[in-house]
Amino acid sequence: MADWQKITGGITAPRGYQAAGITAGLKPSGLPDLALILSDVEAIAAGVFTTSQVKAACVDYCRQRLQAKHNARAILCNAGQANAATGNQGWFDALESGMAIAQALNIPSESVLLASTGVIGQRIKMDALRSGIPKLVAALSETGSDAAASAIITTDLVTKSIALETTIGDRPVRIGGIAKGSGMIHPNMATMLGFVTCDAAVSPALWQQMLTRAADRSFNSITVDGDTSTNDSLIALANGQSRTPAITEVGVESERLEAMLTAVCQHLAKAIARDGEGATCLIEVEVTGAHDELSARQIAKTIAGSSLVKSAIFGRDPNWGRIAAAAGRAGVPFHQENLQIKLGDFLMLENGQPLTFDRAAASAYLKQAAIGAYLQEDTVLITVSVGNGYGKGKAWGCDLSYDYVRINAEYTT
Known part of the structure; x- marks a missing residue:
């Protein structure tokens, strides 16, 4: 029997997180297309990204940020344009996106991580993004998970969300997650996009190791069509707001937390495979x-x-x-x-x-x-x-x- 229980709340179920999703005009359909996840405090950040040689600007941006600093407070995601194979201007658009949301949140740009999804070869519609950021920040809410989950999807038929809770040190610890993906999914970092929040305190090295193993047993074990995306990004934050003792080495508590992290990732990964483009089962x-x-x-x-x-x-x-x-x-x-x-x-x-x-x-x-x-x-x-x-x-x-x-x-x- 699992050492955790399913709870409501998705990405904002863990303590100290808010999220939002709005329509900024990035998608031709007029559907929600800009999402934000925010931790109340600096959080330990870890990531697993596409292995493709053709990478979106957001992937290079996040890799650079996480190599320099293992902390973050915000994740900004646009849907509609992949901003992959867009040359130097695509990179400048990513930088501007990070700086714009950082300024609106009054946080350092180094504390922002980015994700994009949509058509490869298309730059972000920066005018729409700039105009949407104030509305996005104003929409932040502790119950904003569903809105964020809706704003990151493209060809998906349904949103994908989960939250679990366990006990560590006699205190509740929660992990929540949202994801998107329906096509261009293959077990070679096949998340498309996945975002995970946790309110435990974990050392940076241990959190990255946990996420890498969880990805191998979940997102790297699904396939829809044999193609790997240019934008695959799995980003996980752990902000310590559960007020449990910090987990800094392998042991019973780290194993319990990793098992729950893996369960969250497997739920989201299976939801992606189930929602494969044209799939019936x-x-x-x-x-x-x-x-x-x-x-x-x-x-x-x-x-x-x-x-x-x-x-x-x-x-x-x-x-x-x-x-x-x-x-x-x-x-x-x-x-x-x-x-x-x-x-x-x-x-x-x-x-x-x-x-x-x-x-x-x-x-x-x-x-x-x-x-x-x-x-x-x-x-x-x-x-x-x-x-x-x-x-x-x-x-x-x-x-x-x-x-x-x-x-x-x-x-x-």
């Missing part, structure tokens, strides 16, 4: 029996990312051969005679030997998952064992539908 792949966790996750990610597996699930075809083929090309050695594959409760392969199973019932399982009617709502469970090792890992993805092509064929038109 979430796919969860669990691999056991590998040599180590890294190997198990690699196999799981390969299966979840296979276009053939994803297409078969969309077609409600229980074609386990595609699962076996994906596992075999994952780059992880295992003996074929040890391979076991299950789809839901249907055992299809045991000790490398195919088994007879009810294909009609297995297809019905996939159909029911597509409408959220099966045991675990809209989740298709694929379970694979590759041996007797202790390594186990999970990955998440979604099916590949006709709508994915339509959405992306029309993205800029």
Whole structure:
């Protein structure tokens, strides 16, 4: 049983945070497009960012800020323009954005972190951003999480938010998070955008280590389409406002906090995979029996990312051969005679030997998952064992539908 409970409040559930989201005119749709998260005090800051060689200006900006200073108070996010591949002017726009929000908040510009999402190659509409900042700051609220979550999305169908609470040192500690992402998601820093707040006190090095591991077990274990964004950013703040003793070394308290951080990240990551462009169901792949966790996750990610597996699930075809083929090309050695594959409760392969199973019932399982009617709502469970090792890992993805092509064929038109 988990050592935490789910609470309301999202990104502003932890003590000492406010958030806001407004319509500034950045999106052609007229929907909310500018978000702000603010800590009442300087917070320890950590980040994980895209590994792409083509990076948005906000990514370079945040990396520079976090290398020089492990603290921040504010995160400003614009939606509509990615400000990636925009040259020197894109960098100057990022700098101006940081300075403008810092001035409005009366804080140092070094305490501001940035994120952007939208069409690659398009600069931020700076006139709209400048005009929107006073309204954004005025909208800050301790109940502003939903507004911020709405203002960071683009092709998402739903907002993504979570907050959990545990007890450390006989005092409640909370972690909240919001995220966006629906396409251009692949397990190579695949957050798109994720923001996490925490009211515990944690040392900078430990907080960064926790976030990196949590990202590996969540955002770096999801895939929608095999593409990695230029803007992927996962930023986490810890402001110490729970008034618990500072966590400075590995131990029971750090492990409890990291487990809750991982749970928050996994919830948001699965929400992104579930909301994949054109998706009708979430796919969860669990691999056991590998040599180590890294190997198990690699196999799981390969299966979840296979276009053939994803297409078969969309077609409600229980074609386990595609699962076996994906596992075999994952780059992880295992003996074929040890391979076991299950789809839901249907055992299809045991000790490398195919088994007879009810294909009609297995297809019905996939159909029911597509409408959220099966045991675990809209989740298709694929379970694979590759041996007797202790390594186990999970990955998440979604099916590949006709709508994915339509959405992306029309993205800029």
